[in-house]
Amino acid sequence: MLIGMVFGNGYGSQAGAWRMPGVDPTGFTNFDTLVRYAQLAERGKFQFLFMPDFPALRADIATDAQQLNIEPMMTLAAVARGTERIGLVATGSSTFSEPFNLARQFKALDLMSHGRAGWNAVPTSDPMVAANFGRALPPRFEKYERLHEFVQIVQGLWGSWEQGAWLHDQVSGRFADPAKIKPVNLRGRHLATSGPLPLPPSEQGQPVIFQAGGGDQGLEVAGRYASGVTGAVFTMEDARAQRMALRDAAERAGRDPDEIKFFAGLMTTIAPNRRAALDRRIAMSGFSFEPRVGYLGQMLGLALDSAQLGEPLTKAQLAAARPSRQDLRSTYALKVASEGWSLRDVLAHGVIDYHPMVVGPVVEAADHMQTWFEAGAADGFWLCPDVYEDGLPPLVDDLVPILQERGLFHRDYQGATLRDHLGVPAQYGRDPRLQ
Amino acid sequence: MLIGMVFGNGYGSQAGAWRMPGVDPTGFTNFDTLVRYAQLAERGKFQFLFMPDFPALRADIATDAQQLNIEPMMTLAAVARGTERIGLVATGSSTFSEPFNLARQFKALDLMSHGRAGWNAVPTSDPMVAANFGRALPPRFEKYERLHEFVQIVQGLWGSWEQGAWLHDQVSGRFADPAKIKPVNLRGRHLATSGPLPLPPSEQGQPVIFQAGGGDQGLEVAGRYASGVTGAVFTMEDARAQRMALRDAAERAGRDPDEIKFFAGLMTTIAPNRRAALDRRIAMSGFSFEPRVGYLGQMLGLALDSAQLGEPLTKAQLAAARPSRQDLRSTYALKVASEGWSLRDVLAHGVIDYHPMVVGPVVEAADHMQTWFEAGAADGFWLCPDVYEDGLPPLVDDLVPILQERGLFHRDYQGATLRDHLGVPAQYGRDPRLQ
Structure with missing residues (x-):
């Protein structure tokens, strides 16, 4: 069983988390606090942090904290420097960003974290976000067409340095092997790049792709490119159906379905009764x-x-x-x-x-996770603690030991990279299916 | 006299710096090394680090290091976490990025560094870079038209929370004061945004704007918006002329010319003789x-x-x-x-x-800087040490004390923010001239 944790605004998943006793009221902008929570999740051996994103102001800011993180990439850069093992997955919009910029930042995150980065590749659907970018939302079909092009360009850029391309050999004076650095030269209907990216591979080759979209089009994107999918599912039956549909989509794309992990969300408010x-x-x-x-x-x-x-x-x-x-x-x-x-x-x-x-004792969370996991409804979970300050420690100190005791969850990180944690292979160079 | 330092690829300004004795050959991707050099510059009380940018692969990668930094924002995020006082200025292209994304990342950097961020606002002129973004370069006039719109939108987004807008008052349950958070609603020929940005002000209000462009159009941008300009000047006469032209441009834009600081570049290779x-x-x-x-x-x-x-x-x-x-x-x-x-x-x-x-003993650098400074050719310098590992320590340990002894350079940071260091006023809310 794999565990990710949603990493949001520095307070917790509940809108009123920011004003709970003992919570740092400046957590939204306090990177010491953000890093401390990430370190706590790492102490729980969670495989990754997962950052949704919403680049616009929520309406009820008068009483509720901005729900999502101040800025995912800057936050994960800080977290990468403050942690050793936990994976770092951030959402990046394919609708409102430049693939070259996004590819470069995620690859830099992958390098600075020594192979722990993941990109949740999603189109943007909110008109309030679109207005912040001065444009109307494109039609759904076009958004997904652009998403396909975007992912292929990003993967092409990430793969533009093959394994061993960066020599940095002071004795011979050879900095890189140009024969192992290839241009990308992809051009679609919406996007294009020449490449290459001026960044070498990381310890896991390149970042892991996640997907969180919905519908048939999201499924096709996930099936083709993703190694992790964070689902929004309420019932075990729905989760199992989505996981199976995802595995089918992977097989249709010619991939081993075990290389895509499906994560069901779980919100927690833990107390003795x-x-x-x-x-x-x-x-x-x-x-x-x-x-x-x-x-x-x-x-x-x-x-x-x-x-x-x-x-x-x-x-x-x-x-x-x-x-x-x-x-x-x-x-x-x-x-x-x-x-x-x-x-x-x-x-x-x-x-x-x-x-x-789960609103109750921690064993109920363990039971929920075991039931779903054993029913094939999820490969893991993305946990949404109500408040990081005092709602995360019970997950780390009580939930994880129960799951370990039951033989469901690892006792420690086995590898160093996010691909190691997820059990998906390293990827160097470009995906052969995209050439 | 103010001092900035160019903060490049993790090796130094010279193409062969990466293979010099004692240099970390992995400095390009080693953020421990990058942070260590930033800390060294901070020990020298430099006012800021300055990151040029070039988002494409240089041609001579076989023998020379990629000249510029792996990714400026991720690097400055790491540096912000590893330093306390030094200012952090990065180049961000107005030609190949989205103003909302750029505004958000720089504001996040400003918050995580407690008011030490600056943005070097420049258009992109290199066709190799344009090809990485899948587009041809726009005509020069259009590039500058977009730059003006871009800066105004970014400043509008940065100013969308007035001073005191963020309350985070746990007792009253008031997170923010919506009356002090305003939409931006700017629309130009090329760019638009509704806003607001979902980020509160920093300790200096908002990041400092730098400019490094050339020609009359660059001068106009600098005169209107910039608080710092990093010039490329070879002679003292040229530097003085550029500085005067800049001050004139500021006055034409209705500003106090002392609020724009002009920095002349200085490359150093220091040895006893x-x-x-x-x-x-x-x-x-x-x-x-x-x-x-x-x-x-x-x-x-x-x-x-x-x-x-x-x-x-x-x-x-x-x-x-x-x-x-x-x-x-x-x-x-x-x-x-x-x-x-x-x-x-x-x-x-x-x-x-x-x-x-300056290729020689460190006193020659001090003399050069004093001569130019006293001639009104520069408000300060951006230093380009040949190799950070052993070329920066003589600047920190020998050059700075000489300048301090001569009464030219501060003995310690007086304030906490980049605006403090530069002597330019804090800015909250939107620039009244842009409303």
Whole structure:
């Protein structure tokens, strides 16, 4: 089993994490704090940190922290210098960046981390982001066409120095072997480059490609290029289906499906018991429960009012409730509601969060991960702790030992590079399928 | 007097620096080595490091190191984490990057360095670079039009959070004050953004703008936006003229000319005496003397052959020599040649290098700097040591104390930010002239 951790804004996954007791209120811009959390994840032997990205200001900045990281590449540069083993995966948009610049920065990260870099290659879909770049969003088809070209150009640039091309031999005075440095010369409909990149290979050859897109087009991109996919899945059945679809896509692209690892998200709020965990969760997201009651009602097929927030569903409501087929999370929401929790507590269970959520003792997280892993629903997980400061230590100090004890998780890093950690082969030179 | 240092490839300014004794042959990708050199410059109380950029592979990679840094932003992120006071200035192309991405990364650098970042805003003129980005170079006029738009958008994004906008007040639960966060909404012919940037101000408000372009268009950009200009000047007269033109441009733009600092380049090869310094210089650039003899001849109005490399000019040649009016360096070249040095030694004096070069004892560098500074030819210098490993320590340990003793250079950093070091005011919010 592999473990990644989402590495966000310096506070944690919950919007109110920034104001919890003991949390550094300047964590968003405090790189000492960011590096300290990365070091903590490394102490837990996590295979990688994963940075989503959203280059625009969130609307509710008055009370909630900007959800994502200040700037992924600068943050990972700092983390690379402050850690030794953990992999470093950042999202980089194929829609709003230049492939040469992106290839160069990720390769530099790969070199400075001694082979621990990964690039999550995604198109951008948000009109607010597009406006920051002064353009309208391209149509979906075009975005994916550009993504294919972008990845091929980036891989071409990364591979433009073959293994052994950099000699730096002071005795002979030979700095590099020009015969092993090739131009790229790719030209598509949207993008082109001549190359080569002026950077030698890293200890893992070149960075690992991740993908997090959705739909058939995202699947095709992942199947062709990715070694890791971070999924957004709520049920084990959905996760297994997505993982299988991904493996099929890899095979269609002529690859060994074991070279693509599928990661299911898991949000955690850990406390000794359910009640304490729910209270913890409520304390860090107190501003945002009322507006969610209406949607909870839709999930349950009921007209609910936020006045009922402190009360459970009535017997009549429970009898009338029908889980919505539009939202895979509805069945779980009804199960929790049936246990008699107040609507606030139902929501605090994370029933409308982006990923499954464990709100309770740490063993529940271990059980969840073991069940999904053994059912073939995931090769690993990307963990989203509620608050790094005091929500990450239980994962490192309690969850990991349980998983190790059960023989599910490694006791230490075996190799040095992210490719070692993921069990995917080093890649030098250009992908032969792209030449 | 202010001092910056060019921060290049991890070896030094001379192409053969990488193979000199004691030099780390992997310095190009070894961030420990890069950070160590930055720390050394900081020990010398230099005001800033300056990173030129060239995003393409140089042709003579077989024997010479890639001349410039592996990737300026990732390098400065590492340096920011490894230093406390020195300013960090990187070149970023306005031709081949997205203003939102560039603004975000420099602002992140400014935050992680606690107000020490600067951006050298330049258009790109090299067709090899353009080919790496899959495009032809735009016409010069258009490049500068885009540069103006680019700088205004970047400054707008940097200023989109006013001073005090970021509250992070855990007691009241107020993360930011939305009334102090403004959209940018700039749209030009080439570029646009809505903004705001999701990043708060740094300790100096926002990064410092540098410029290094040439010609009237570069001058206008510098006059309007820059606080520092790194010039390429060979004679004191030329430097003084450029500095005065720059100050005039600032006044035309309605600014106090003292807010723009002009830096003259100075290359150094330091040794106890001239002969030892010339030998040092020859040892680190031995591959490249022969092809330069022909150009030296053009400078002197003579037809010279590389067979004469080890010999001085003959009396007949000296009598016939006339310094070329096309190249300001020719008068100095003839002066050196007249002293009876071999052609190799004449070239080793740096007579056709990009900047004036001191090849000799360290006091000659101090004298050069004092003379130019007192003549109003520069507010400071950007030093280009031949080899960082053993060519930077004499600047830190010998040159700086001489300048301090003469009352020309500060004994320690007075402030914390790059704006403090340069004596230019902090800037919060947007520049009122751009609203």
